[in-house]
Amino acid sequence: MNDKANSVGRRADYRHFLTIPTRWKDNDVYGHVNNVNYISFFDTVINRYLIDAGGFDLHQAPIIGIAVETFCRFRRSFAFPEDVEAALRTGHLGNSSVRYEVGLFGRGDDEARAEGHFVHVFVERATNQPVPIPAAIRAALEKLKR
Amino acid sequence: MNDKANSVGRRADYRHFLTIPTRWKDNDVYGHVNNVNYISFFDTVINRYLIDAGGFDLHQAPIIGIAVETFCRFRRSFAFPEDVEAALRTGHLGNSSVRYEVGLFGRGDDEARAEGHFVHVFVERATNQPVPIPAAIRAALEKLKR
Amino acid sequence: MNDKANSVGRRADYRHFLTIPTRWKDNDVYGHVNNVNYISFFDTVINRYLIDAGGFDLHQAPIIGIAVETFCRFRRSFAFPEDVEAALRTGHLGNSSVRYEVGLFGRGDDEARAEGHFVHVFVERATNQPVPIPAAIRAALEKLKR
Amino acid sequence: MNDKANSVGRRADYRHFLTIPTRWKDNDVYGHVNNVNYISFFDTVINRYLIDAGGFDLHQAPIIGIAVETFCRFRRSFAFPEDVEAALRTGHLGNSSVRYEVGLFGRGDDEARAEGHFVHVFVERATNQPVPIPAAIRAALEKLKR
Numbered sequence: 001m002n003d004k005a006n007s008v009g010r011r012a013d014y015r016h017f018l019t020i021p022t023r024w025k026d027n028d029v030y031g032h033v034n035n036v037n038y039i040s041f042f043d044t045v046i047n048r049y050l051i052d053a054g055g056f057d058l059h060q061a062p063i064i065g066i067a068v069e070t071f072c073r074f075r076r077s078f079a080f081p082e083d084v085e086a087a088l089r090t091g092h093l094g095n096s097s098v099r100y101e102v103g104l105f106g107r108g109d110d111e112a113r114a115e116g117h118f119v120h121v122f123v124e125r126a127t128n129q130p131v132p133i134p135a136a137i138r139a140a141l142e143k144l145k146r
Numbered sequence: 147m148n149d150k151a152n153s154v155g156r157r158a159d160y161r162h163f164l165t166i167p168t169r170w171k172d173n174d175v176y177g178h179v180n181n182v183n184y185i186s187f188f189d190t191v192i193n194r195y196l197i198d199a200g201g202f203d204l205h206q207a208p209i210i211g212i213a214v215e216t217f218c219r220f221r222r223s224f225a226f227p228e229d230v231e232a233a234l235r236t237g238h239l240g241n242s243s244v245r246y247e248v249g250l251f252g253r254g255d256d257e258a259r260a261e262g263h264f265v266h267v268f269v270e271r272a273t274n275q276p277v278p279i280p281a282a283i284r285a286a287l288e289k290l291k292r
Numbered sequence: 293m294n295d296k297a298n299s300v301g302r303r304a305d306y307r308h309f310l311t312i313p314t315r316w317k318d319n320d321v322y323g324h325v326n327n328v329n330y331i332s333f334f335d336t337v338i339n340r341y342l343i344d345a346g347g348f349d350l351h352q353a354p355i356i357g358i359a360v361e362t363f364c365r366f367r368r369s370f371a372f373p374e375d376v377e378a379a380l381r382t383g384h385l386g387n388s389s390v391r392y393e394v395g396l397f398g399r400g401d402d403e404a405r406a407e408g409h410f411v412h413v414f415v416e417r418a419t420n421q422p423v424p425i426p427a428a429i430r431a432a433l434e435k436l437k438r
Numbered sequence: 439m440n441d442k443a444n445s446v447g448r449r450a451d452y453r454h455f456l457t458i459p460t461r462w463k464d465n466d467v468y469g470h471v472n473n474v475n476y477i478s479f480f481d482t483v484i485n486r487y488l489i490d491a492g493g494f495d496l497h498q499a500p501i502i503g504i505a506v507e508t509f510c511r512f513r514r515s516f517a518f519p520e521d522v523e524a525a526l527r528t529g530h531l532g533n534s535s536v537r538y539e540v541g542l543f544g545r546g547d548d549e550a551r552a553e554g555h556f557v558h559v560f561v562e563r564a565t566n567q568p569v570p571i572p573a574a575i576r577a578a579l580e581k582l583k584r
Binding site for chain 4: 170171173174175177180182183226
Binding site: 019020021023024025027031040041043044046047048051052058059079080081 | 165166167169170171173177186187189190192193194197198204205225226227
């Protein structure tokens with residue numbers, strides 16, 4: 001995703017998928033999933049991937065990923081009880097930080113209903129100081145490059 | 147579930163199951179799913195069942211179920227990225243109201259980690275006045291009696 | 293609050309108050325604050341009181357309060373952008389556990405719109421084993437007895 | 439805010455402020471307010487302003503503001519029980535859409551801990567088609583221009 005309004009992401013643009021069912025309270029007063037929850041879907045597909053593919057231990061790891069930037073563009077809404085298929089790829093992979101690119105798809109849709117990015121900087125949990133991305137996590141992120 | 151601290155629900159005590167994956171932000175500062183989210187799991191398995199089995203249309207239905215009472219007892223915690231298996235049965239089924247009984251199970255667990263109840267009163271959306279439970283919903287709820 | 297449907301709590305029944313403004317996404321598809329959020333208001337008035345009056349340090353304290361039971365009865369709804377006035381008193385105060393009784397009031401209302409209880413058991417953070425309630429917290433809780 | 443990493447917003451850059459207390463469950467496993475909730479603070483200061491200053495009726499208004507883009511850059515964290523002071527100004531004000539610029543400040547801080555933008559497009563609730571921003575809302579938004 002290049003943050004340009006005229007681009008529309010497709011499934012083939014992404015490397016990893018996670019199905020996230022909606023919950024009753026995700027819907028807001030307008031009857032659709034509230035925009036805030038989309039960022040939670042981003043957060044969830046990303047951290048789950050770090051855990052499953054990168055061996056990240058959220059309880060004990062001395063180095064953790066902290067959000068420094070989030071962006072989302074909304075094209076079409078979701079509504080409970082739909083499932084969201086969250087799609088992930090790795091954008092810029094720096095020394096301490098990574099830009100994840102995320103698309104949210106409806107079941108069977110080829111075009112993303114929402115797309116955005118999320119930047120993590122990896123820091124030492126104890127000091128909050130940026131450090132290089134741990135090797136196992138970096139290896140997992142390399143696999144999701146476009 | 148009889149709200150007694152010494153009873154522990156088992157899978158065989160329930161009639162319907164829905165898997166609800168946890169989300170990153172469900173975990174609170176103590177590293178486990180915050181208690182508030184358990185009630186959202188109740189809300190989700192219940193309303194989803196009304197939609198799927200009772201033909202409930204949350205956007206248009208003239209009669210809706212409003213929460214009047216919730217209760218949860220917590221025995222063992224969940225933590226992201228675990229899945230929650232939400233289990234449902236129908237307790238007291240009145241003219242306008244129903245008491246749902248809900249258990250939350252970990253994958254493969256036979257004993258519930260949390261159990262509780264949730265009472266809906268059905269009201270006319272326009273007036274907020276109690277009305278009889280619609281027939282299609284009542285039929286779906288009858289099927290989940292213990 | 294005695295969990296009986298015919299009792300209605302009043303302001304004079306409570307000992308401590310905290311104003312909690314609603315947020316846009318608290319409202320659900322029916323246009324009122326979703327029931328799940330009420331339990332978050334309970335959680336918030338309680339933990340805030342432990343911090344402010346009991347000197348509780350959520351980040352470092354070796355002994356923490358874990359939710360073991362929550363109950364809420366809903367009488368009248370709230371809707372964003374209303375403020376919620378959360379009212380607290382101490383119910384049963386045991387060796388390791390405490391039952392908080394909570395009422396939620398609208399601005400200027402004398403009758404609670406919702407009432408319930410919340411039980412904390414205090415445990416050692418490292419082992420999750422129940423321990424006596426720390427003295428400073430116990431002293432703070434004694435002050436809120438009815 | 440110009441979305442450039444080297445700019446840091448100050449209070450004087452904003453036109454309207456709303457205090458939003460944090461809630462217990464806003465904190466995530468790392469002990470700070472989860473990034474997702476920042477977008478809820480944006481959503482809340484914006485919609486509350488539309489209601490209070492623009493006369494917007496979220497329940498009945500035939501024209502509503504739908505989120506089409508959100509962005510947030512995080513510099514310093516918040517943690518429960520801190521208050522967030524959400525600051526708002528109007529960026530680009532188009533025919534059907536408006537870009538809100540939002541800063542989140544700690545009590546007494548002059549530099550924003552987080553900043554971002556949020557774009558609403560106004561649509562007819564019944565058809566979801568873009569329409570001109572209603573006059574009362576436009577007048578309220580004009581007042582928050584930088």
